[in-house]
Amino acid sequence: MAVVSKKIPAPDKVDVRTALLSVSDKTGIVELARALADKGVRLLSTGGTHKAIAAAGLAVTDVSDVTGFPEIMDGRVKTLHPKVHGGLLAIRDDAEHQAAMKAHGIEGIDLVVINLYPFEDVRAAGGDYPTTVENIDIGGPAMIRASAKNHAYVTILTDPADYPELLEQLTSGGGQTVYGFRQQMAARAFARTAAYDAMISNWFAEALSIDTPRHRVVGGVLKEEMRYGENPHQKAAFYVTGERRAGVATASLLQGKQLSYNNINDTDAAYELVAEFLPEKTAACAIIKHANPCGVATASGLLEAYKRALACDSVSAFGGIIALNRTLDAETAEEIIKLFTEVIIAPDVTEEAKAIVARKANLRLLTAGGLPDPRLAGLTAKTVSGGLLVQSRDNGMVEDLELKVVTKRAPTQQELEDMTFAFKVAKHVKSNAVVYAKDGQTAGIGAGQMSRVDSARIAGLKAEEAARALGLAEPLTRGSAVASEAFLPFADGLLSMIAAGATAVIQPGGSMRDQEVIDAANEHNVAMVFTGMRHFRH
Incomplete structure (x- = not known):
């Protein structure tokens, strides 16, 4: 049965006389404590926070002196006490609550400053099971939730970024906080504990190999507000999760305008694709437009890889995203800035290249510090009306598969290399996807069509257009290998590929009409x- 409110109105302004400070991240805590003490606020604290404040020469009372009970069990039990939680949860204008406080010697706590054990950091660092469990905070979330629930009287802070806002409140309000501020801090506090618990529950599911836990929560921390979403009438923001995987979420923006919603989406698609190619083996470049690749290539160096990727579809590349799997050098940067480009992302950039890109003030330059591991397990999520679709990341790699030759003619070594290249790219193309490749370079890409035949035809047409633009006698699809991310349901798709000039085909197989398709291949x-293995991408 729901608890019924007594409907006692919340005061607008509340004096801050007593503050409880207990933080894991001690950034700015001494400075905050000093500012509070200067305003006549009584300081309570625990453990390491108490030591830090006392070492700064400030008067601070240990919570154990308030509760009359020492910290026990390695600090696991220190604030879970009625004299703490009574001071947090008491409704100050309720006569019964006031009587209980007086009867049990409970003093009100007006401000609580807490941040939690670094569970996220321990998990990301690969802590073992016992260490990770030990870094699950109990008392912190309990005090945060108690304070946030009673925000009518208590101000709760959970992030050092909020300290200046609090001090501004106290300075302008003569030592008081206003109700609207306390509401905002309570909202942030509940969001913080929700994200914290989401991280813990997801870790348990992973540690215990529970693929479909009864409750699945996705948590994130606001990185930045966006001007708008996919379209100007949509609101959007960028949140980062606790996953420590190199990419757009961890990248540093070295120059250029703020990334838009579409920039982030497309940059992620580009960087995930280019990460399929190990930088120690080959340089690689992927050019993305509207989350689909319009050109991908490998070479011995970045400059050549970029030129070959651009040659696939230089028209579509205009205003696109360029992803590189090696450090951006000056020579490549000089070539890239000749084309209008929205974003460049690379693991790193030389100082010379950085200066060259700076000539284009609006061009965003991102360095991610590394490449995302395409084999790394993880989760992806997509919202639907009233629900959330969650799945494991598509970390299937063609190098790990046992390829089965199903035709009379086996592929040549060059065809096999082009096949695997094309299949890597097709994994990152919206379904239905058809990718022609030759000598480590995409020759034509057909994306997102309702018919696989149309995807094959469009890719062929793109190749013909590229050939005309380059002054070639024939398109690169002549003598190419072609990849389909899903099986070919009929021979018509294959015949379209053959008409474009493909001599080798890689596909998952598994259609009821596989034999019909194989027979057509043998005939030609x-x-x-x-x-x-298929790679649907929707």
């Missing part, structure tokens, strides 16, 4: 391999 002396 085309090599075909099955991967047994």
Whole structure:
């Protein structure tokens, strides 16, 4: 049965006379304590926070002196006490609550400053099971939730970023906080504990190999507010999760305008694709437009990889995103800035290249400090009306698959290399996806069509347009390998690929009409391999 409120109105302004400070992240805590003490606020604290404040020469009372009970069990039990939680939860204008406080010697606590054990950091650092469990905070969330629930009388802070706002409140309000401020801090506090608990519950699911926990929560921390979402009438913000995986979420913006919603989405798509290619083996460049690649290539150096990626579809590349798998150098930067580009992302950038890109003031330059591991497990999520679709990341790698030759003619070594290259790219193209490749370079890409035949035709047309633009006698699809991210349901798609000039095909297989498709390949002396793994991308 729901608890019924006594409907006692919350005061607008509340004096801050007593503050409880207990933080894991001690950034700015001594400075805050000193500012509070200067305003005549009594300081209570625990453990390491108490030591830090006392060492600064400030008067501070240990919570154990308030409760009359020492910290026990390695500090696991120190604030879980009626004299603490009574001081947090008491409704000061309720006569019964006032009587209880007086009867039990409970003093009100007006301000609580808490941040939690660094569970996220311990998990990200690969802490073992006992260490990770030990860093699950109990008393902190309990005090945060108690304070936030009673925000009518208590101000709760959970982030050092909020300290200046609090001090401004106290200075302008003569030592008081206003109700609207306490409401805002309470909202932030509940969001913080929710995200913290989400991280813990997801870790447990991962540690215990529970693929579908009864409750699944996704938590994040606001990185930045966006001017708008996919369209100007939509509101948006960028949140980062606790996953420590190199990419757009961890990248540093070295120059250029704020990234838009679409910039972030497309940059993520570009960087995930280019990470499929190990930098120690080959340089790679991916050019993305509207979350689909319009050109991908590998080479011995970045400059050549970029030029080859651009050659696939230089028209679509205008205003696109460029992702590189190696440090951006001056020579490559000089070439890139010739084209209007929205974003460049790379693991790092040389000082010379940085100066070159700076000539284009609005061009965003991101360095991620590394590449995302394409094999790393993780979760992806998508909202639907009234629900959340959650799945494991598509970390399937063609190198790990046992390719099955299903035609009379086996692929040549060059065809096999082009097949695997094309299949890597097709994994990152919206379904239905068809990708032609030759000599480590995309020759034509067909994306997102309702018919796989149309995807094959569009990719072929793109290749013909690129050939004309480059002054080539024939498109690169002649003698190419072609990849389909899902099985070919009929022979018509294959025939379109053959018409474009493909001599080798890689696809998952698994259609009821596989034999019909294989027969067509044999009839045209085309090599075909099955991967047994599809890569739908919607």
